[in-house]
Amino acid sequence: MTLSETLDAIIDGAHAANDQFLTLSAGASVHEYGIEPLVSSTIATRLWKAMNANEGEVPANRPEITKFRVTLETPFWEIADAAGSRRAGRPVARFSQSERVDIVAWNGNHRPIGVVEVKRSFSFSTMRKDMERIYHLLKKHSSLGGGTLKWGAVVGLRKVAGESPKLPNDVLKNFLGKFDQSGEFSSLNRSGRFRSQRLTEPYDYDGKKFWGFDAFAVIFRMKRA
Numbered sequence: 001m002t003l004s005e006t007l008d009a010i011i012d013g014a015h016a017a018n019d020q021f022l023t024l025s026a027g028a029s030v031h032e033y034g035i036e037p038l039v040s041s042t043i044a045t046r047l048w049k050a051m052n053a054n055e056g057e058v059p060a061n062r063p064e065i066t067k068f069r070v071t072l073e074t075p076f077w078e079i080a081d082a083a084g085s086r087r088a089g090r091p092v093a094r095f096s097q098s099e100r101v102d103i104v105a106w107n108g109n110h111r112p113i114g115v116v117e118v119k120r121s122f123s124f125s126t127m128r129k130d131m132e133r134i135y136h137l138l139k140k141h142s143s144l145g146g147g148t149l150k151w152g153a154v155v156g157l158r159k160v161a162g163e164s165p166k167l168p169n170d171v172l173k174n175f176l177g178k179f180d181q182s183g184e185f186s187s188l189n190r191s192g193r194f195r196s197q198r199l200t201e202p203y204d205y206d207g208k209k210f211w212g213f214d215a216f217a218v219i220f221r222m223k224r225a
Helices: 003-024 036-051 076-083 124-141 168-182
Strands: 070-075 100-106 112-121 151-161 188-205 208-222
Touching: 003 036, 003 112, 003 151, 003 188, 003 208, 036 070, 036 100, 036 112, 036 151, 070 076, 076 100, 076 112, 076 124, 112 124, 124 151, 124 168, 124 208, 151 188, 168 188, 168 208
Parallel strands: 112 151
Antiparallel strands: 070 100, 100 112, 151 208, 188 208
C-alpha cells in the first residue's frame, strides 16, 4: 500500500465519519461535538479495507481473514515492543510509555508500520503536540532505530462557512509552511493532501452560509541519514 493510497484511506475515513454523524445528529458535525473516536474508528476501518483488499463490510468475528491488522488507542510501549527497535539510552521523560496513539497500522508479521493521530480541526497549533509524538515514535522505532515503523500521519476537518471561505489549498499551504519554518521537524519529510465535500443543499448556520467540509491529512517519514 503506497503512501498516496494511505492518505486517500485516511481522508476517506474522516469524511465518512463526519457525513454519517451529520445524518445521525440532524446537522451537527464531529467538528462541533469533538467526536474524535468516531473519526478514528472509521479511518481504522478504511485502512483495514484498503490494506486487506476488502471492498465490503468488515465481517464480524473473523480474525483469521486479517493479514494486516489495525488497532486503536495503542500504547507507546506496545509499539516499542513490537517494532523490534534498538533500546539505547534513557527513556525520553517527555513522553510516557503509557501514552496512546489513536490508530496503528501493522504489517503481516504483526509489526507496526504506521501511526495516525486524529483531531477534529486542522491547524498547526492544535496538531503540534501530535506531530511531536509522531516524530518521537519515528525517531525511536523507524528503520533508523532498527525498527519497522515507516510513517506517521495527522488528520483533521475544517468547516467551510461564510461568503468567502479560505481556499483549502491555501489552508494546507499555510500548515506546511509553518511546519517547515518551525525547524523542530527538520528530520522529517512531509506530504499533505485535502479533499473537499460540499452539502447538497447549503444552509444558514449562526448567520453564515454553511457549505460543507474539507478533510486534510499530512503524512511524515524520517529523512534518510
